Amino acid sequence: MVEESPMNAQERILARIREALTVPAPKPGSHGHGHDHGRVEAPAPVFSFKGRPVHVARAWLPPGGSTPQEHLTRFAAASAELKTDFRCVESEAEAHAQLRQIADTEGWKRVATHHSPLTDAASTALARPTLFTDGGYVPDDLEVCEVGITTCDVLVAQTGSLVVNSRTSGGRALSVLPPHHVVLARKDQLVCDLTEAFQRVEEMHGQNWPSMISLVTGPSRTGDIERILVLGAHGPKKLTVLIW
Amino acid sequence: MSNAAQQFLEAAGTITRNLRHRGLIQTALRKYEVARDRKKSAFNDWSSARQSAAETKWDAINHLDTYLTEFTSKIEARGTKVHWCPTGPEARDTIRGIIRDAKAKCVVKSKAMTAEEIHLNEALEKDGFEVVESDLGEFIVQLRKEPPYHIVFPAMHLTRDEISDLFERELGSSPTREPEELTMIARRALRRKYIQADVGITGANFAIAETGMVSITENEGNARLTAALPRVMITLLGIEKILPKLEDLALFLPLLATAGAGQTVTGYNTLYGGPRQPGESDGPVEWHVVLLDNRRTELLADPEQRDALHCIRCGACLNVCPIFRNVGGHTYGTTYSGPVGSVITPHLRGLQDWKHLSNASSLCGACTEACPVKIDLHHHLLQNRRNAIGETPSWIERLAWRAHAFVINTPALYQFGQEVARIVEPLRLRLQGTPLDPVRSWTRTRDLPPVAPESFKEWWRNRR
Numbered sequence: 023m024v025e026e027s028p029m030n031a032q033e034r035i036l037a038r039i040r041e042a043l044t045v046p047a048p049k050p051g052s053h054g055h056g057h058d059h060g061r062v063e064a065p066a067p068v069f070s071f072k073g074r075p076v077h078v079a080r081a082w083l084p085p086g087g088s089t090p091q092e093h094l095t096r097f098a099a100a101s102a103e104l105k106t107d108f109r110c111v112e113s114e115a116e117a118h119a120q121l122r123q124i125a126d127t128e129g130w131k132r133v134a135t136h137h138s139p140l141t142d143a144a145s146t147a148l149a150r151p152t153l154f155t156d157g158g159y160v161p162d163d164l165e166v167c168e169v170g171i172t173t174c175d176v177l178v179a180q181t182g183s184l185v186v187n188s189r190t191s192g193g194r195a196l197s198v199l200p201p202h203h204v205v206l207a208r209k210d211q212l213v214c215d216l217t218e219a220f221q222r223v224e225e226m227h228g229q230n231w232p233s234m235i236s237l238v239t240g241p242s243r244t245g246d247i248e249r250i251l252v253l254g255a256h257g258p259k260k261l262t263v264l265i266w
Numbered sequence: 267m268s269n270a271a272q273q274f275l276e277a278a279g280t281i282t283r284n285l286r287h288r289g290l291i292q293t294a295l296r297k298y299e300v301a302r303d304r305k306k307s308a309f310n311d312w313s314s315a316r317q318s319a320a321e322t323k324w325d326a327i328n329h330l331d332t333y334l335t336e337f338t339s340k341i342e343a344r345g346t347k348v349h350w351c352p353t354g355p356e357a358r359d360t361i362r363g364i365i366r367d368a369k370a371k372c373v374v375k376s377k378a379m380t381a382e383e384i385h386l387n388e389a390l391e392k393d394g395f396e397v398v399e400s401d402l403g404e405f406i407v408q409l410r411k412e413p414p415y416h417i418v419f420p421a422m423h424l425t426r427d428e429i430s431d432l433f434e435r436e437l438g439s440s441p442t443r444e445p446e447e448l449t450m451i452a453r454r455a456l457r458r459k460y461i462q463a464d465v466g467i468t469g470a471n472f473a474i475a476e477t478g479m480v481s482i483t484e485n486e487g488n489a490r491l492t493a494a495l496p497r498v499m500i501t502l503l504g505i506e507k508i509l510p511k512l513e514d515l516a517l518f519l520p521l522l523a524t525a526g527a528g529q530t531v532t533g534y535n536t537l538y539g540g541p542r543q544p545g546e547s548d549g550p551v552e553w554h555v556v557l558l559d560n561r562r563t564e565l566l567a568d569p570e571q572r573d574a575l576h577c578i579r580c581g582a583c584l585n586v587c588p589i590f591r592n593v594g595g596h597t598y599g600t601t602y603s604g605p606v607g608s609v610i611t612p613h614l615r616g617l618q619d620w621k622h623l624s625n626a627s628s629l630c631g632a633c634t635e636a637c638p639v640k641i642d643l644h645h646h647l648l649q650n651r652r653n654a655i656g657e658t659p660s661w662i663e664r665l666a667w668r669a670h671a672f673v674i675n676t677p678a679l680y681q682f683g684q685e686v687a688r689i690v691e692p693l694r695l696r697l698q699g700t701p702l703d704p705v706r707s708w709t710r711t712r713d714l715p716p717v718a719p720e721s722f723k724e725w726w727r728n729r730r
């Protein structure tokens with residue numbers, strides 16, 4: 023067999039694609055006849071992206087609410103369903119008090135976190151042996167921590183999700199290896215829906231993307247055994263979100 | 267009849283009589299249906315959302331060359347190595363080479379149907395690498411040395427007792443009937459593996475052209491760990507996974523989760539845009555993205571069925587299919603089962619060998635109705651039937667249809683036929699079930715409708 027250089031393989035695949043696409047395919051939903059099945063016309067504007075029309079699908083999706091209060095209510099409702107422990111508190115001091123209380127109940131001996139104004143203050147308040155993941159760490163050291171405390175980019179009312187990333191939330195593993203993930207956030211980080219969340223994240227990072235961005239929705243879960251829900255399959259068994 | 271067809275018929279014959287299997291599948295899927303309907307009702311407009319998704323995917327697939335080039339140039343700019351692989355063996359060899367270069371011993375893997383498609387695990391194990399499936403369902407079927415039963419729920423055909431027995435036998439754990447405890451046994455078994463493994467292999471759900479990112483959907487966190495701790499990461503990705511914009515995920519993530527598992531969104535939806543970047547504290551130092559064609563371009567070349575490449579592998583069409591629900595996932599003998607498998611397998615693995623799958627359908631259209639990207643699945647099954655017979659016309663069938671048309675178009679002959687049928691009916695009934703029955707292949711599994719004692723015409727005449 024002849025060794026193919028990667029360039030050749032790329033050209034081969036692209037050539038096959040271009041050849042295939044010389045014959046146009048019917049538009050979706052037409053079943054080749056041009057009917058539209060139950061299509062409702064979009065009230066939202068249709069704009070163009072790189073020359074193609076884009077239907078703003080946002081209007082069709084589950085709503086996220088229109089006021090900050092509604093966002094909060096929705097996030098709380100979604101959290102309850104996901105079994106996220108969501109606590110909206112009055113002040114940072116109260117958040118720390120709650121954190122200390124959870125730490126005592128669960129008997130945290132080692133805490134893992136990263137440097138940021140919110141997490142630094144929290145780790146001082148907790149006053150426990152702390153692993154900071156910034157600048158590298160040994161995975162075994164993180165594995166023995168009972169909790170990973172991080173900040174997040176945004177919280178999403180529509181879905182009860184939050185967004186962490188590998189640059190400003192302490193890396194890829196901090197929010198998923200320890201059995202308990204605690205997120206500290208401010209109320210103004212709560213956005214309406216996924217569309218807004220992606221826009222915000224894009225604004226935050228510009229073109230300088232972190233290597234990982236994760237939309238986290240509830241604690242780790244599985245239904246692989248008889249479709250029965252179990253929390254803590256491989257990631258955290260508990261997810262606590264504290265906002266003020 | 268092809269070997270595959272023979273096997274399908276035999277396996278289907280056995281499993282449809284297995285009431286325990288049927289009970290298990292029906293219970294699991296009923297739970298799914300309830301959750302899905304509830305989540306669908308949270309959409310402002312489900313059917314328009316599907317239409318938007320179909321249009322977005324249409325755009326992506328019909329400009330695949332442009333978007334793929336955009337995707338790869340963006341992702342390479344951030345230090346990722348992209349490998350283009352026209353065939354399964356080439357993808358396998360590429361991955362084996364990467365693992366060998368990394369001097370790896372242990373490989374941890376998260377769920378990837380593309381890896382099943384190219385039989386990656388077998389190849390790596392033959393090379394002497396330890397490959398550990400980390401998704402719970404995949405871990406279970408790997409221990410049983412079985413392919414996944416369903417593209418989303420790999421172990422849905424097993425009871426907790428069977429899983430407990432399996433764990434006891436293979437992992438030495440003590441028996442339990444609690445799904446929670448069983449899950450924790452797997453959690454403990456795999457925890458060390460993430461830390462020890464040198465290479466992590468993942469699949470992917472979407473590839474975003476605009477930003478050069480791959481999106482991975484999962485519930486357990488195993489893919490996130492697979493992509494966090496090992497030194498080298500490999501992502502295997504079919505070329506059809508492209509989406510044009512990051513924002514498209516705002517539509518596709520809820521659609522996938524709702525249609526596939528009755529969730530608003532899946533637990534973890536993670537975007538990867540490169541290996542560890544300067545200033546980051548962890549993550550692989552090397553990331554390889556392996557782009558797989560494996561005859562997808564052949565499906566692309568068929569404009570009639572090109573939309574089958576829109577598939578986001580949510581599994582909804584399997585869940586609603588009356589055939590899947592009766593014969594189960596393993597009967598198909600394919601990587602992708604259910605309606606979508608029946609549509610694409612003949613394209614990926616040869617029409618003549620796999621044409622029987624086009625007949626494994628009642629053409630009820632439930633799949634088309636369920637598909638979140640509106641793939642015209644049941645019409646494609648019909649088209650595959652037409653194409654198969656077009657390639658190898660059967661002269662007996664042609665003759666039979668000609669004769670049928672002639673009789674039907676000649677009223678006198680038709681009437682005469684009815685008379686004859688009425689006369690021979692009692693004789694046929696006595697032969698039914700014996701080897702002398704001329705229509706035995708039909709009556710073995712079905713009843714032949716009785717010939718009416720009088721025709722409508724006669725009835726009408728007598729009535730006046």
Ligand code: SF4
Nearest residue numbers: 577578580581583637
């Ligand atoms: S064909 Fe449609 S319903 Fe079936 S798995 Fe693919 S996307 Fe889902």
